[in-house]
Amino acid sequence: MGCRAARRLQKKLGRRGAFLAILGVGQTCWGISFLVDPPGDHGLTLLTSVCSLRHWAWLWIGCGIGTLAAALVKVGRDWLGFLAALAPPTVWALAYTVAVITGDYSRGGFVAIWYLTSxxxxxxxxxxxxxxSVPPAPRPRRGKAA
Structure with missing residues (x-):
């Protein structure tokens, strides 16, 4: 019975929805980790000058839930989920880039590149x-020669 439910869910989500679901769960968990045990603010001075990392955790959580919700909508309407998924890592990459430019966190350039690529x-x-995917080209039929 579990396999049948998994197949139905996979069919409902599709390739793009499965990606959004995984990403949404991951971002939500990452945000919750900031609430449970906030890390140091190394390189995130730009963000912590506005509010604490506990508040910024809600950006990850909100966007993660939005990304997860977008996994369930039709293809073509899921663009909002991809946009929500982009917001937190883009903000973090920007903060680390500013930290490098201001000299607050020299390692921040590598972290920013990591966020921007991965x-x-x-x-x-x-x-x-x-x-x-595009279906494969039809194979020529072997038959009687005319």
Whole structure:
């Protein structure tokens, strides 16, 4: 019975929806981790000058829930989920870039590049992946020669 439910869910989500669901759960969990045990604010001075990391956790949580919800909508209408998924890592990359420029956190450049490639880049790539692959070209039939 569990396998049948998993197949139905997979069919409902599709390739893009499955990606959004995984990303949404991950972002939500990452945000919750900031509430449970906030890390140091190394390189995030730009963000913590506005409010605490506990408040910024809600950006991850809200966007994660939005991304997860967008996994359930039709392809073509899921763009909002990809946009929501982009927001937190883009904000974090910006904060780390500013920290490098101001000299507050020299390692921030590497962290910013990590966010831009493994998060923002992957999300932007996944947003362009079609739901269904192009079917293979038909094979020529072998038959009687005319």
């Amino acid at each position: 998060h923002v880049g992957v999300i932007m790539w996944a947003a362009t992946v079609p739901e269904y």
